[in-house]
Amino acid sequence: MNMTLLAGLIVVSIILVVYALWPRQDEQGDAIKRRMAGRKADVDISGARQQAKDSVARKVLEAVTPMAVRSSSTQDLDSMSKLRVKLSMAGFRSESAPMSYLASKTIVGAILGLAAVAFSWANGYPLLTAAGIVMTAVGAGFLGPNFWLSSAITKRQDQVRRGLPDTLDMLVISVESGLGLDAAFQRVGDEMSHVHPALSDELQLVTIESQMGIPRSEALRNFTLRSGLDETKSLVAIVNQAERFGTSIARALRNQSDALRVKRRQAAEESAQKTAVKLMAPLILFIFPAIMVVMAGPAGLKVMDALSETPGLL
Numbered sequence: 500m501n502m503t504l505l506a507g508l509i510v511v512s513i514i515l516v517v518y519a520l521w522p523r524q525d526e527q528g529d530a531i532k533r534r535m536a537g538r539k540a541d542v543d544i545s546g547a548r549q550q551a552k553d554s555v556a557r558k559v560l561e562a563v564t565p566m567a568v569r570s571s572s573t574q575d576l577d578s579m580s581k582l583r584v585k586l587s588m589a590g591f592r593s594e595s596a597p598m599s600y601l602a603s604k605t606i607v608g609a610i611l612g613l614a615a616v617a618f619s620w621a622n623g624y625p626l627l628t629a630a631g632i633v634m635t636a637v638g639a640g641f642l643g644p645n646f647w648l649s650s651a652i653t654k655r656q657d658q659v660r661r662g663l664p665d666t667l668d669m670l671v672i673s674v675e676s677g678l679g680l681d682a683a684f685q686r687v688g689d690e691m692s693h694v695h696p697a698l699s700d701e702l703q704l705v706t707i708e709s710q711m712g713i714p715r716s717e718a719l720r721n722f723t724l725r726s727g728l729d730e731t732k733s734l735v736a737i738v739n740q741a742e743r744f745g746t747s748i749a750r751a752l753r754n755q756s757d758a759l760r761v762k763r764r765q766a767a768e769e770s771a772q773k774t775a776v777k778l779m780a781p782l783i784l785f786i787f788p789a790i791m792v793v794m795a796g797p798a799g800l801k802v803m804d805a806l807s808e809t810p811g812l813l
Contacts, residue, residue, distance in 0.1 A: 514610065531749060587653035590697065597674040600644060608640035652727070654735050655697050662695030663734070666702070668754035680738070681709050701725060715742075730759060744772045 576653035586596045615636035621631035667686055673683035688702035701722055719735040734755055741751040 590655050600656050604641050604644050607643055608637045611636040611640035644750055656728055658697040660696040664756050664759045666691055666698055667752050671749050671752045
């Protein structure tokens, strides 16, 4: 019993530490907005306390992360670069995001491993069975963050994809009203922050990179890498081509917006067509058996009564 209580306390403490140290997207968004406005965060008593907590958490992270990362880290710089790109596609762009992610793999594996050990010991499983349960739990904990990251990337890509047509319309209006492309990106990023926050953050990052002296084409290429969408790649290619040949950017953006709206409508129609096929499984498993019981049940009962009253028919 003492071992179970100790394992439970360790699991709870590790979960609380991971929750406190995990980077939050809203904090990154606030930092981007402060950079865009050219001001610092307001400092008050509560902010000072939060800053003190963050500094303590950062020290704990710096002390714990190397030990947790050692079992899951790789010396391949290409792999680390790909991991950083995947995390940026999910919306986590801080410097400590790759280390925190690798540490989470080890920590989650250790938590599930301890839970499996406590479960096996409490139920009195044999050694081989307990070893299999522990190995399965550790493997699931080690691979769990991979599935979570893939889900986060897919969710963010859907958010960016849904916001592209509306954002392009806003860009067309801004460019036609006389704003430059960089100013249009900044204005649209501010206006779309409440409607499509993911795409707004990406546009603000493009503006920040342009203000830092990075060429616009490279900033837009970084945008395509962070989004990982074919729609953004085609958009960036159209913008670069319009700038290179001196054609109207507003007309190119309008054509791209119309194409994206047509593509979104076709995707909606495709999803509607798939609905009938997806309904077959619940209809066969749940609806049809109930209908058969309601319709054939009384007749079946009458047939059974008739057969029981005339034994010679059996």
